[in-house]
Amino acid sequence: MKLTLKIWRQKSANDKGKIVDYKLDDVSPDMSFLEMLDVLNQELIDKDEEPIAFDHDCREGICGMCSMYINGRAHGPDRSITVCQLHMRSFSDGDTIYIEPWRASAFPVIKDLIVDRSAFDRIQQAGGFISVNTSGNTQDANAIPIAKESADTAMDAATCIGCGACVATCKNSSAMLFVGAKVSQYALLPQGQVEAADRVKNMVAQMDLEGFGNCTNTGACEVECPKGISLDTIARMNRELMKANI
């Protein structure tokens, strides 16, 4: 496959940045998207040029690092995948592919395709946990009976890998699917319910403080989420916050 790549290059957080065109010949359809970028980077290194900086870690769809907006969609054209799970067979010979970093004021670009997602960490630190006394006599979580439906729904919410695709794809750069998932995974379980009111208040307050936008229920986040987190988690967060304030 021969490809034209239009890739966002930005030297540092303060650099203006621009789209740079690259031609890549002999791309195998069996390569993953990240392997294709590895090949391009090797070519750039061989030519003594600066390789393209991009985030990646596990390359098996669970770390959520590979934050790329490919041809106008978070993680590219396929559903329920991260970039490492995207393969070049999803493209055609002669294609032009745009590769951009996540765009949101709360996710500033650090370099090229790498963005700073520490805003998510701060939201987690504001309440995305349960307070457990681990003094040596911790109760086994399995000792508390939990309805299967609640356990399953909580587990579905807990599959969120915090990749930020929801923010990247949202026309308002809203983080509500991420926060909704985190609030839901605890709100559905007895261990999380004790601190539910403070958790939702603190996490939403931190989300607002970080400068994420307001959800307008377009549903784009749910479609682009690699883990298929449901919009129902946002509705649950809305209910939890209303409940916490009444």
Place this chain on the structure above:
Amino acid sequence: MGGFFKSSIGRKVAMALSAFFLMFFLLQHLAINSLSVFSPDAFNEVSHFMGTNPLVQFVLQPVLIFAVVFHFVMGFILEIKNRKAVGVTYAKNNGSANSSWASRNMIYSGLVVLAFFVLHFIDFWIPELNVKYIQGDMSGLLEGTQDFRYFEELQHKFHSHIRTIAYVVSFILLGLHLAHGFTSAFQSMGGTAGRKTVLKNIGKAYSIIIPLGFIFIALYHHFKYVLS
């Protein structure tokens, strides 16, 4: 509770609450306007009641004005905040791959509805206030006759081609606004039922029937005049 309405979710809830009131208002407005097609006398009677009843005039009307102004002002505030949250935009963005046109363009369909409101207020509401509260004529009668004026006034407005076209276009955009807004309001209030079949279908029906009803009434009176 004050802090709640300052949060991003609180603002969503406030938008949804004002939207519920406005959607109920649209339903009753269409119901009354429909009378102008079936029975001019009934339309006159109901219009006179609505125009002179103190509860409607001094309680519901101010609430309506507040809901309209609040919904638009909050819509603009949220749009400005959201644009700030986005910052740099993508060189290539394929929004249609994951969301509907109506959901992504609420601000534009809303702006058309706002422009329509201005026209509608100039057409009906301001003259109505003038007759009743400045000139002090609460009779509702056509000058020099014993007949009610409401049906005559309504018909007269739809003589103009341009006004009729403006009304029809505005109602189409209102339909698109409602197509997303109806279920969105339920989702904002924490309901997941908006995504299930029954409420989704009610939303679809509402967003088609309401604008189509208003369009039919406008065209009915226009063509009745043009063909007479």
